[in-house]
Amino acid sequence: IDLRLYSSPDGSLEFDWIMDAGADYSQVKMRFAGQDSLSIDPDGSLKVGLRFTDLKFHIPESYQVTNQGKTPVSFCFHKTAENIVDFITESKLDPGFPLVIDPILTWGTYFDGNDVGFDQYLFAIQTDPVTKLVYCAGATNRQISTSSTPYNADGYLNTISGLTGTQRVAIVYSLSSDGADLVDMTLFGPNSVVTGNNVVAYALSLSANRVYIGGRTNVAIPTTGSPFDGSINNGTAGNGDGFVAVFSKDLGTLHYTTYLGSDNNETRGVTSIRAISDNSFVAGITTSGVLPAGYISAGAAQTGYGGSDDFYIAKFSSYNTLTWGTYIGGASADVFNDLEVFADGRVAFVGFGASTLTEVTGAPAATRSTNTNNNDGFLGILNSTGTAFNYLEEVGGSGEDQLYDVAIFGNTLYWTGAVATGFPTTPGVYDTGYNGGLSDVVVGSVSTTGTNYIATFYGTAGDDIGSAVKLVYSIDCQNVISSFFLVFGTTGGDGLPVPNIPSNESFFDPTRNGGLDMFFACFTGNLSTLAYGTYIGGDKNDYLGDTGDPRGANHLWVEGGNLTLGTSTHSLNHAPINITASSFDPVKETNTATADTHILFNIDYTSILNVDFSDAPVTYGAPAHVQDCPFLKIGVLLDTEITP
Numbered sequence: 212i213d214l215r216l217y218s219s220p221d222g223s224l225e226f227d228w229i230m231d232a233g234a235d236y237s238q239v240k241m242r243f244a245g246q247d248s249l250s251i252d253p254d255g256s257l258k259v260g261l262r263f264t265d266l267k268f269h270i271p272e273s274y275q276v277t278n279q280g281k282t283p284v285s286f287c288f289h290k291t292a293e294n295i296v297d298f299i300t301e302s303k304l305d306p307g308f309p310l311v312i313d314p315i316l317t318w319g320t321y322f323d324g325n326d327v328g329f330d331q332y333l334f335a336i337q338t339d340p341v342t343k344l345v346y347c348a349g350a351t352n353r354q355i356s357t358s359s360t361p362y363n364a365d366g367y368l369n370t371i372s373g374l375t376g377t378q379r380v381a382i383v384y385s386l387s388s389d390g391a392d393l394v395d396m397t398l399f400g401p402n403s404v405v406t407g408n409n410v411v412a413y414a415l416s417l418s419a420n421r422v423y424i425g426g427r428t429n430v431a432i433p434t435t436g437s438p439f440d441g442s443i444n445n446g447t448a449g450n451g452d453g454f455v456a457v458f459s460k461d462l463g464t465l466h467y468t469t470y471l472g473s474d475n476n477e478t479r480g481v482t483s484i485r486a487i488s489d490n491s492f493v494a495g496i497t498t499s500g501v502l503p504a505g506y507i508s509a510g511a512a513q514t515g516y517g518g519s520d521d522f523y524i525a526k527f528s529s530y531n532t533l534t535w536g537t538y539i540g541g542a543s544a545d546v547f548n549d550l551e552v553f554a555d556g557r558v559a560f561v562g563f564g565a566s567t568l569t570e571v572t573g574a575p576a577a578t579r580s581t582n583t584n585n586n587d588g589f590l591g592i593l594n595s596t597g598t599a600f601n602y603l604e605e606v607g608g609s610g611e612d613q614l615y616d617v618a619i620f621g622n623t624l625y626w627t628g629a630v631a632t633g634f635p636t637t638p639g640v641y642d643t644g645y646n647g648g649l650s651d652v653v654v655g656s657v658s659t660t661g662t663n664y665i666a667t668f669y670g671t672a673g674d675d676i677g678s679a680v681k682l683v684y685s686i687d688c689q690n691v692i693s694s695f696f697l698v699f700g701t702t703g704g705d706g707l708p709v710p711n712i713p714s715n716e717s718f719f720d721p722t723r724n725g726g727l728d729m730f731f732a733c734f735t736g737n738l739s740t741l742a743y744g745t746y747i748g749g750d751k752n753d754y755l756g757d758t759g760d761p762r763g764a765n766h767l768w769v770e771g772g773n774l775t776l777g778t779s780t781h782s783l784n785h786a787p788i789n790i791t792a793s794s795f796d797p798v799k800e801t802n803t804a805t806a807d808t809h810i811l812f813n814i815d816y817t818s819i820l821n822v823d824f825s826d827a828p829v830t831y832g833a834p835a836h837v838q839d840c841p842f843l844k845i846g847v848l849l850d851t852e853i854t855p
Contacts, residue, residue, distance in 0.1 A: 212239060228298075236286075240297045249294060252793050257288040257296060258389075266389065273300070317773075318390035319812030320794030321780075322347070324355040324362060327800045328376050333809035334756075335415035335424070335765030336777035339460075343388035343770070347777055348412035348424045349809060351382045355396065361795040366397025366462035368433075371404055378404040381412040381426055383462055390794045390813065395462040401430055409451070411480070413762040414494075418486035421466065422458040425494055427451055427480025428470075436467035439531040440503065443470050450476035453496040455484060457530065467530040471523075475500030482763035483550045491528040493558055497547045498523045498538075510598045511537035522547035522562060524593065535597030541566025545589065549764040551619045556595030559624055559659075563588050563613035571603040572661030579635045579664065580605035588614035588628055592659055602661050608633025611650070616679050616764030620694075622659045627652065627677030627698055630668075640667035640738040642708075647672035652700055654680065654734060667738045673704020675730075678755040679767035681774070682736070683816075694736030697816065699767050699776060701754040702730050702746070709744035718745065718814055720786040725750035729778065733816070747789065749782020751803075774814045779807040 213229045228239050243249050248260030259266040273286040284302035291297055323329035333349035354374045357365050364384065371380055380400030387394055400410040410432060414425035429451030434441050436457075443452050452472035458465055467490075471481060476499050484494045501516045502523060514537070521540030524547070528534050539545070545564025552558055563586045571591075580587050587607030594601050606612070610631025618625040629650035636643045636653075645651055645668055652675045655666030669675070677700040684694050702723065707730060711719045728748030734741055747753070755766045755778045768775045783802035789812040790797050799808050 236298055236300070240291070240295055243294050243296065249290065249296070251288055251290055255287050256793060258793075273298075317813050317815050318791045318794055319789040319810070320386070320390045321790065321796045321799050322384070322393075322809035322811070323796070323800050324351065324353055325796070325798075325800055326353045326355075327806075329353045329800060329808060330376070330806045331379055331809075332411075332756075332779045332807055333766075333777045333811070334411070334413045334762055336768050336775060336811065337415055337417050337765075338388075338768050338770040338775060339385075339417055340770065342460075344385040344394055345388070345390070345768075345775055345777075345811065346383070346385045346415060346417060346422055347809070347811065348381065348383045348415040348426075348765075349779075350379045350411040351398070352376050352379045355382070355398070357396070361393055362396070364393045364396040366395050367458060367465050368398045368400075368402075371398050371400055371402060373404045377406045378408045380404060380408075380410045381424065381456075383412065383415070383422065383424055383458065385462065386795065386811065390791070390811065393795050397458065397462040399424070399456055399465075400428070400432055404430065413480060413482045414484040414765055416484050416486040416492070417460075418489045420460055421486065421489045422460060422462065423455065423484050423486045423492055424458075425453065425455050425481030425484040425496075427477065428454050432456075432468060433465060434468045434470075435465055437531050438467070438469035439527065439533065440470045440472075440506075444472055444474045445476075450478045451480075453477050453480040453494075455481060455492070455494055457490075469531060471496050471525075473498050473500030473502050479546065479762060482548055483765070485550065485552045487526075487552065490530050491526070491534075493524065493526045493550065493552055495522065495524045495547045495550045495560060497521070497545075497562075502538075505533065506536050507538065508533060508535040508597060510596075511535065512593055512597060512599050513538040513540075517545070517566060518542040520544040520546060520564075522560065522589075524550060524558060524560060524597070526558075526597065537593065537597050539589075539591065539603075540564060541568060543584075546613075548613075548615050548761060549617055551617055553592075553595075553619060557601060558593045558595075558597075559617050559619055560591050560593070561589060561614040561617040561626055561628070563628070568603060568605055570605065571600040573602075573658075580607050585609065585631075586611050586613055588612045588626075588630070588653075590614065590617070590624065590626065590657065592624075602659055604657075604661055606635065606666075608635065610634070612653075613650075614653075615677065615761045618680055618682055620682050623656050623663070624659065625656045625680055625682050625696065627654050627680040627700070629653070629674075629676040629700075634666070634668070635664075636667055637665045640665055641734060641741050642668040644668065646670040646675070646704075648674040648704060651675050652677035652698065652702075654696055654698055654738060656738075665738050667734070669698070669708070669732060669734075669741070671702055671704025671707050673702060675704065675707075676701045676755075676761070678761050679764050681767060681769045683769060695742065696732075696734040696736065696738065697767075697769070697774060698732045698734065699755060700730055701727055701756070703727050707744065707746060708741055709746065710741055711743065711745070718787045718789075720746045722746060724748045724782070724786055726752040726781070727754045729753050729755060729776075731776075731814075745787065747785060747787065749780070749785045751781035753780045753782050753785070754778070772815055774816050775811065776814070777809070777811045780810045781805070781807060
């Protein structure tokens, strides 16, 4: 009997019990110390009560490695004494083969205030790397009662009068690491609202002690901390301005608020924000007019407003001091969506537009764009002072092409979006042929100088959108590193390629369930192979974004070997099942085609990256065991051990 210990990049401990053929599993006993409580939930999960949160291990994934491959067996946790836990099973085990018991940590929950009138979106999530709390930002059209469980959490603003369903205000909340408890929550908006008032948070970012949100408002909101721009400019149609607000980590104190926008209608607001420190940040917005004096820094990469709509990206220090700010765009409508910040202060960004840009790229000029009047994807990098483009490129074909998310690793940008026929793909990728409908998902990468471009289609004959992308790595005992794209989005068609590798991965659904579904896919790093894919949804529309139209790219967060998704759903039930009975709100209150509920779920995705199923030595024969100590990481490898 062996205990295999390994750690994720955030320091979390993972473990497998590995038993040789004929070993007695009843000899395995785990003693826990230092916890406040230890119990077995009704669903069979092991719950370890800690001071600030609970750690939950779900019923273990257990299997024997036989000549037929990975053969599942059923094991449950069993508490034998106050601090002692072992395993029990009713499965018939074959003593001739080894046994592996592998606990999986996962959860899922709704958020709708237990109110049948709730109908709003969740746009942004992030996991705190220290506390493991999951922070969420979006909107609510209903007052959330904080007087009784499970919504008995409070914060800076608990009540807004007049919030009866025809208005919406921003909401920010945090969940425990297992999704079982709503820890803190605050509304954000005016003290009272009337029909047509609209405040929504699209973006969220955490620093060590602060929670930043960005969004849009068409009504005056509380301002504090000497705002950079203290006046709302509603525009002729009353659609309002962007805004940035900064809270304490317990959401009890509002430290800073500012408007961002022109005298015209900033209908999309701030869709991406990245905290640099507790009082400095970078934010991006689509501006529909000339910005007030003081928004554009001297020597900016683009000092003049191009026209129609432009990107505006700016860095601020001491909350309200403009470090630099610049326009990006031409005479046509250009829409900003997402940004990421390099460690050295450079800023990568994506969006789309119909303008013709002056490209800055190491690749041959205009080889990846037709420069038509239709939208092309925009990719770029600003230098750390906002005075020049290190890279700027249009990417697209003759149709409507839009990029929504960008991620950074080393000297490479990774991105996804929704594109039409003719979008430039590259030889050797998974799919070079357009699949139909108004759009396919596109997944791609390019170096920070515009070279080493690769891109693949992914989709159906319906309309498909790539909304969020993360890059993860695995490393085996031979120090061979493999990279993988994790992509989430929305699909409206049947027949999405969804391989299930390994073939018994439990979080899997091969068919569309009705209306729009979400999808989760995993590609190898060179985009040549689709390693895994699944539909996620129910019989009604389930999507990422505002009615499937992305606002930012903040729905997806990876922490260690776990991926958390936060978005909105119309459906009461989903396949694969993504709501757990022990979550703080396991029941959706409404089941209509028009009512949205926030939904969050956490997936342990590590098994879809492994080419093997266990640590059993090769002497056991088929299947071949070639990967026996995978370590997953985001960015640099933090765990350098190479043996179990």
